[in-house]
Amino acid sequence: MGRILAxxxxxxxxxxxxxxxxxIIASGLTTVLTNDLISFLKDYIKKEKVELFLIGEPKQMNNSPSESEALIIPFIKKLDNVxxxxxxKRVDERFTSKMAFQTMIDSGLKKNQRKNKALIDEISATLILQSYLYSK
Known part of the structure; x- marks a missing residue:
C-alpha cells in the first residue's frame, strides 16, 4: 500500500x-511555500509511494464553493498533469483552520506559538486527512 497525501x-x-x-495514522508532514509545492511533491514521491492525493475543498456555510476554490482548480489540473x-479526491475542509487553532490551544501551545500560520496549515491538512480516514 502507498501513502495518502493530504x-x-x-x-x-x-x-x-x-x-x-x-x-491508519494521519500525521502532519510540513508546510511549504505554494510556489514550491509541485517541486516538493516530485521529490517526496521519488522517496515514498503515494497512492492518493486528498485536496481540501473549501465551501461556504450554504455548501457553495468559497472564493479560494478558483485558485485550487488550476492547481488540481496541474497536479493531475504532473x-x-x-x-x-476532494474533502470538505470547512472549519479545519478553526479546529487546527483549537488543537493548538488544547495541546498547550503558548499564544505566540499559535500565531505560526504554517503550523495551522499543517494541522489543517492533518485534520482533512483524518476526516477522510474516519469516513473510509
Missing part, C-alpha cells in the same frame, strides 16, 4: 499531511 492548499503556504503505509497515475 493538501491544504493556500495562496502563500500549503499544509501537507500523510498517512503511514498502512493508511502525476497522472495518482488519483485525486
Amino acid at each position: 493538501i491544504d492548499y493556500g495562496l502563500k503556504r500549503t499544509g501537507i499531511a500523510v498517512t503511514d503505509e498502512l493508511q 502525476f497522472p497515475n495518482i488519483p485525486i
Whole structure:
C-alpha cells in the first residue's frame, strides 16, 4: 500500500499531511511555500509511494464553493498533469483552520506559538486527512 497525501492548499503556504503505509495514522508532514509545492511533491514521491492525493475543498456555510476554490482548480489540473497515475479526491475542509487553532490551544501551545500560520496549515491538512480516514 502507498501513502495518502493530504493538501491544504493556500495562496502563500500549503499544509501537507500523510498517512503511514498502512493508511491508519494521519500525521502532519510540513508546510511549504505554494510556489514550491509541485517541486516538493516530485521529490517526496521519488522517496515514498503515494497512492492518493486528498485536496481540501473549501465551501461556504450554504455548501457553495468559497472564493479560494478558483485558485485550487488550476492547481488540481496541474497536479493531475504532473502525476497522472495518482488519483485525486476532494474533502470538505470547512472549519479545519478553526479546529487546527483549537488543537493548538488544547495541546498547550503558548499564544505566540499559535500565531505560526504554517503550523495551522499543517494541522489543517492533518485534520482533512483524518476526516477522510474516519469516513473510509
